[in-house]
Amino acid sequence: MGASGSARPAPFLRIAQLLRDRVTSGMWSVGDQLPSRAALSAEFGVGDNVVRRAQEALIEEGLLEGRAGSGTFVRAPRERRVLRRTVSGTTSPAPAGFTGTWEARSIAKVPAGPETAFRLGIGDDGMCVLTTYEFFTDSRPVLLATSWEPMAVTGGSAVVLPEGGPLAGAGVITRMRHLGIAITRVVEVPRPIRLNRDQAHLLGLATGAQATFIERTHYADGRAVETADWVVPSELWDITYTIAAPPPGT
Template identity: 40%
Template sequence: MGVDVGELGRPAYLRLADVLRARILSGDYTPGSRLPSIAELGRDHEVSEQPVRQALRVLAAEGLTEGRPGSGTYVRFRPAPARIPRERHDAAGSPFAADGTAEGGPPWTHDSQKSYATRGLADRLRISEGDPIMQTQYVRAAGDGPARLSTSWEPLALTGGTTAALPELGPLAGRGVVERMALIGLTVTRVTEDVTARPVLEAESVPLGIPLGATVLAVERTHWAGDLPVETADIVLAADHCRLSYELGVRTPRG
């Protein structure tokens, strides 16, 4: 069976990707099943090897399939996206702990260490490149919900030498950015988030449980005390495993 001749203006690999995608989404190819070999697909759809390989790369980039070295291409299991609320910034305690409590499943693991601001982090924190910062990496393994990664950075010029220096250790462990900053005299007044989609990085693919080529949602979050950034973080999630849900306040009109 060849690809749709009614769309001969499109490249052969895209037409083949359309056919295979439709069969995956319709359930003809079930999650976990192995797709026909490259030679079989080329013969069945009357295309050469190169368009088949390109079509398979398209499907892998969309998160529909994954290649297994020496075995072939398989349809990926695609769990229903988990709803992840993003309105807990004023909740007591760590936002990571709040997520875990609300959703169940495994807790976050964390590791803090002193580091120094790169140019990009310096711009985000409005400090100088090379200034000391506290870096905390968080990992939440896949359980009942999707895996997540986060790295948080705080200027040690603000927290160094105080009880708030270590976000998840010491007397203020797990109290969250808002409460920890308040206890050293800094009032968080707002939180900003920028969300982008990008390919997963090699260092992220294993802990997130997704293949290279898959898409992630990257959330760049910053806590502000007035015009002063007191913390910034990168939160990374598998795009097809979750759905970010925002609740926005509405200003009541006067009169």
């Protein structure tokens, strides 16, 4: 015999609604810090894991935000921005038109590994400079990127570190031009993903939130001289591509 009546919602959904009601009623205002997870668990008579899932659901919804080491807060609406994908005017590691700041960390002589080696056309044990980037607007992280450059291309030069030397922060195209290497094409492959725990932690978003993963590679003729992974949170960015039209008569 089938069960009668409607199924009860999952416990975390009930707690999420109770938290949502406190925000929409004005009990909690923008910028307010929520009570600790332990306090909410005791108040609602549920486990910590139920409160965590409820908070993560509201973070993904955009109502709350998690701040590393600080707790969970009622979030102010975050401005949605346009991420323009074009190689024109690319004179920094930031996307065209980006007006924020960034932090970077480079490590030299890192083995490429199979996937990166395939993209760069080098051996798995080929040495690279690995650089990780966090991009910020209004002091909040909004983009992540990881770049690999073969040591065979930049090693021993003044521009071996993307964020060091005389062309620190100048971008791939400008730095390669310094070495007499002309970038002839840039290939990007976008894919939908959901943020893993580390990515979500860095961006202050919920684990599993939607994002676009962009695999980008710079080529000089047929040789790959840099490849990078971009993580673009869907709730913060609209991605637009500028594609040059062919000359008239072609």
